[in-house]
Amino acid sequence: MDLNTVLEVRDARRRDAWQAGDAWLGGGTYLFSEPQPHLRRLIDLSRTGWDPLRITATGALEIAATCTIAQLSRYPKPAHWAAGPLFEQCCRAFLASWKIWNMATFGGNVCNSLPAGPMISLAAALDGVCLLRSQAGALREVPVAEFVTGAGRNVLQRGELLRSVTIPARALESRTAFRQASLYGLGRSGALVIGALDPVDGGLTLTVTASTVRPIRLRFPLAPNAAAVREAVEYAIGPGEYFDDIHGLPAWRRHMTFRYAEEIRRELIEEAGR
Template identity: 45%
Template sequence: MDLHTVDQVLVPATRTDLPGPSTGVGFIGGGTWLYSEPQPHLSTLVDLAGFGWEPLTVTEHGLEIAATCTIEELCRSELVAQFRAQQLFRDCADALLASWKVLRHATAGGNIALSFPAGAMTTMAVTLDGELTVWRPGSGEYRVAVKDFVTGNGTNALGVGDIIRCITLPTRSLLARTALRKLAQTSLGRSAVVVAGRKDVAGFTLSVTAATRRPHVLRFDAHPSASELADALRVIPADCYFTDVHGSAPWRESMTALLAEEVREELT
């Protein structure tokens, strides 16, 4: 789609090349969503590819995923083949309603920045205890857990001019067993319920996304029983589940419980 209000595209190589914070400035990761619908409030686009960030970096603490790393790179890179959780990367990519063309260009950081309930990279990151490094305008930065970054349906903690620099995943999460279940009301429909689990030395972690306006993460010191899991799910307020064309709130809540039990059983 042509963005007729945009009159300049910037490709910065350093932070000093970035424009000042403005609601009229948009940042391009892969651009797959940005160019999919009108953006009348934008007059300037900033292409983050100019920074030349390394897509994936294995560190002593885990894995650093550049915000500009494409979903295809994340799923197929031999660099992450050493981690058991690579399967979750692929499962989450498969949960996206997207063609191979989109997956080749859509970025991990962009998917999280959109903060849609069905954001598959959000599911991946919250399940693996992911943290974001965010650049503030100027030279400052801060870190925030992805589960706290997304605050609602399409809303998040980003301020004007803030840029997601990378997603960091800890080693213990990357080496864990994982499982994912998703449900949509049509074969090609957007995910209405997504539940993912992780089992590692620290215990059992379950994430609920797509069905709720923001991610919810449940943690257990040991593998929970079916009744313990059911009790924990009741902590999620009923009004956190929402109704849209992809499903009603009561249906989403019921299906979340069903899929959560399937994940629990798989990781037993």
Template identity: 50%
Template sequence: MDLNTITEVVRRPSDRPGVDWHEGDAWLAGGTWLFSVEQPELRRLVDLTALRWDPLVAGEAGLDIGATCTIRELYAFAPPDDWPAGSLLATSCEAFLSSFKVWSAATVGGNICMSLPAGPMITLTVALEARYELWAPDGSVRTVDALDFVTGDHHNVLAPGEILRRISVPSHALRKRATHRRFTLTRLGRSTVFLIGTQTPGTRDLLLTVTAGTTRPVRLAFDTMPDARTLQESIDVIPADVWFADPNGTPDHRRHLTRYFAEEIRRELLAGGPA
């Protein structure tokens, strides 16, 4: 879509692009959403791809994902053998409701900052206990837990002019066993619910991440594997106004699916599979 209110596109921003931010600006990365709808309040686009941030940096501490890393780049990444939960990278990419063309342009950071309930990069990074590095226009930097970033449907903690710079996934989360469940109304449809369960090797703990069915991510943590009743009760205390409603499912439907799939995840991890 043509954005006919745009008067300038900054193709070569400074290394700290937020310093020059002012009202009417928008950060441009993949632009797959930005150019899909009217943006009457915008006057200037700042192209972040020109900054050439490293898309993926793996090391002993874990995996750093640059905010401008494309979905295709993330999908192509081969995690080390000692990162069993690394399989969730490809799984979450496959949860996108998009074509291969979108994969080549859409970015990890863009999907997170859209902060939609069905954003698979949100599901991924919350489940893997990631932290986000945010740059403010005044030059300051802060980090937030992925769980705390999205506050509601299309809402997050970003202040005006603040930018997501990188996502840091710790190695201890990547070394966990992991399994997931996802439901869509059609084979390639938008997620109605998307759940991920992880477990630390050699323990009986459980970290269950609930997304898509809720307006913000919900994390249920247990030091020891709960029984079925305890797990169901933990889901039932999720506030009613957190469950999401749209054409893909009612809150009651999404709560029912979450209860059902959470029990499947519990049993699978309790039985020792998958890796």
């Protein structure tokens, strides 16, 4: 879609003062999908030269905001990353065309902060941490699970940029289980639950997204039974936190969340013989 109110496209490497009507441009798959009458300038991130993905000195995975879904999918996952399959599962949760895969960015999906954002699901489930940069150059870190505060809402301040998300080495070695539901074969996620089993202490973490307006994280230091998981989900997610749109009623999303949480508990705890 043509954005006929945009008067200028600026290179993000030029540190211009942020103005009203500015927006960061990554892949543009959202910006150009619908009218944006409030925008006057786009600040283009495509020439920043950030490595899409890199392994840090501690063995963590740093994912640049400009990393595309295709790059994330193709990235070779080391054999010791027990969580490796989760990357492809979340990439496939986009149910998008190859054109979207090759343009849409990891950071764009996180910053849109929609309930069905699968990169939010991936990063929140694996203890991802956002690195945010202000216009003055100050940096701060925010866990992905706390970055999104509601449907389409997050903690970004005026002119602040998501530089990258880092997933710690310990989380990459977690065994995971993935469950996703959509009302239609090629529909948006209505419920998405991910379980992760800590490789060090054996604790179970359940991360609920898509069915809720923000990521919900539940941690069980000891192996829970079915009643404990149900009680935790009931307590952690209030009735008003289940998302309501054409992709699923809150009652259905709630039902699928409870169902998937128990399925994941069985897969990671009971079937693994823990």
